Amino acid sequence: MxxxxxxxxxxxxxxxxxxxxxxxxxxxxxxxxxxxxxxxxxxxxxxxxxxxxxxxxxxxxxxxxxxxxxxxxxxxxxxxxxxxxxxxxxxxxxxxxxxxxxxxxxxxxxxxxxxxxxxxxxxxxxxxxxxxxxxxxxxxxxxxxxxxxxxxLEPAAVVAAAVRAGRPEPGERIAVVGAGTLGLLAVQLLAASSPGELTVIDPRTQRTLQAQEFGATGVGTPEESKELHGRYDLVVETAGAPATAASSCLLARRGGRVVLTGMFTPGAAGIDPVHLSFQQLTVRSVFGAPSSAWDFAVRAFTAGILTxxxxxxxxxxxxxxxxxxxxxxxxxxxxxxxxxxx
Known part of the structure; x- marks a missing residue:
């Protein structure tokens, strides 16, 4: 037809x-x-x-x-x-x-x-x-x-894949690194999981203010985040900046989870294998989104959880x-x- x-x-x-x-x-x-x-x-x-x-x-x-x-x-x-x-x-x-x-x-x-x-x-x-x-x-x-x-909804599906991989639980301390499109969508989905803390790390004040409107309970710059090392149960990285894979792992507590969503370029700082080993971190990466994450994102959008x-x-x-x-x-x-x- x-x-x-x-x-x-x-x-x-x-x-x-x-x-x-x-x-x-x-x-x-x-x-x-x-x-x-x-x-x-x-x-x-x-x-x-x-x-x-x-x-x-x-x-x-x-x-x-x-x-x-x-x-x-x-x-x-x-x-x-x-x-x-x-x-x-x-x-x-x-x-x-x-x-x-x-x-x-x-x-x-x-x-x-x-x-x-x-x-x-x-x-x-x-x-x-x-x-x-x-x-x-x-x-x-x-x-x-x-x-x-x-x-x-395409970037939302990528974020949905990351959030599902991170398995957030109510009451957990969660950090989102980066407050671009992916980061702000992540804040919306993660806020729906009833975290105990939801902190957004980004150098741009305007973006962190918007993150608070979407449900973040705290914000900080990359420099300020150094005082938060070892604090978070789950860290969702969305920035893809040269240092954010490594810095996200430093934010996670011992035995914590890190999900890398940003698209990195050659030359980005690597994750310290000694830190990774001793801290017993679980690190996942996300590239694109499977069908199940698309379905999740569309349902969240329809329900008004994602705006x-x-x-x-x-x-x-x-x-x-x-x-x-x-x-x-x-x-x-x-x-x-x-x-x-x-």
């Missing part, structure tokens, strides 16, 4: 530093696929890395239409797909997991052994009027869902993609989540 407009626009990054706005025929969904009319798409540091040419070559394929954080409405379905999906507000998983390898069959779809494929990196993404995705990856939303806020909307500070049309991507990682503490609104 298809129909609708005759043309569709998309941003194409031809190669690092070079992009253009392309108008072409509206993409048609194939068997097992749906076409989504994109309402909003988030721009994150990974998108900036794609534009700058700093993403590992194994995880991007030029030319590419970026956009892996998005929400929209199904407007056409391919053969074999339930036509009742047309008109549904939705998000969808980004990893094109094979569904049949050992990891997928265990439910760890973000560890798929079938080869890396991801919306917005190796296949066309959501910086476009329309997006085609496999129907099996959809997570339909409520009929009245706020699609502007739902565009942040990503206040994180959005800037919105641009597709024609101003260059301005949008320049803001991300530009260092302005007033820049939160940046959206493209096709």
């Amino acid at each position: 298809s129909g609708g407009p005759a043309s569709s626009r998309s941003i194409v990054v031809e190669r690092p530093g070079a992009h253009r706005l392309v108008t072409a025929a509206v993409p048609e969904p194939g068997p097992g696929e749906v076409r989504v009319r994109v309402f909003a798409a988030g721009v994150c540091m990974s998108d900036r890395e794609v534009y700058d040419g700093r993403r590992d070559a194994a995880y991007v394929r030029y030319p590419v239409t970026p956009g892996h954080e998005w929400a929209g409405t199904v407007d056409a379905v391919g053969a074999g797909v339930d036509p009742a999906l047309v008109g549904r507000r939705t998000v969808a998983e980004g990893f094109r997991a094979c569904g049949s390898c050992a990891r997928c069959r265990e439910g760890e779809t973000s560890l798929c052994e079938g080869g890396y494929e991801e919306t917005g990196f190796t296949v066309p993404g959501a910086f476009a009027d329309h997006l085609v995705v496999p129907a099996r990856l959809l997570h339909p939303l409520a009929d009245d869902a706020d699609l502007r806020a739902a565009a942040l 990503p909307g206040p994180l959005v500070t800037h919105e641009f049309p597709l024609e101003r993609y260059g301005e949008a991507v320049a803001l991300v990682g530009g260092g302005d503490p007033g820049t939160g989540k940046v959206l493209l609104r096709p």
Whole structure:
């Protein structure tokens, strides 16, 4: 089933530093696929890395239409797909997991052994009027869902994976390192677990104030956090800064848990193996989100536990993609989540 407009626009990054706005025929969904009319798409540091040419070559394929954080409405379905999906507000998983390898069959779809494929990196993404995705990856939303806020459900799913890995328990002392999009979403989910303390570590005063609005009971700068070493049952690292993997492990108590969620670059400070051994820490890392974490995030969003909307500070049309991507990682503490609104 298809129909609708005759043309569709998309941003194409031809190669690092070079992009253009392309108008072409509206993409048609194939068997097992749906076409989504994109309402909003988030721009994150990974998108900036794609534009700058700093993403590992194994995880991007030029030319590419970026956009892996998005929400929209199904407007056409391919053969074999339930036509009742047309008109549904939705998000969808980004990893094109094979569904049949050992990891997928265990439910760890973000560890798929079938080869890396991801919306917005190796296949066309959501910086476009329309997006085609496999129907099996959809997570339909409520009929009245706020699609502007739902565009942040991809990072929320990553945070959900981290929180589930950390296994927070009521009354625990918890620290979140970093108050960017991931960190502030983590605060919302962790606050729902009734922690005894929920401390956010970030040098940006404006961000830590927002963290308190979302449920943090205390805040501090990286320098101030040195007085908190060995205090926390669970530390969720979200910053991906050169020193934050190592510093997060120092914040954990003996026998504590650390979950690393930030994307680190070569040269980041390593974790001291002596400290790791003597402190008997459990350290986990998260890259992307399995299907179960997506389901968790969507349920939390629907229930009102996750409210990503206040994180959005800037919105641009597709024609101003260059301005949008320049803001991300530009260092302005007033820049939160940046959206493209096709």
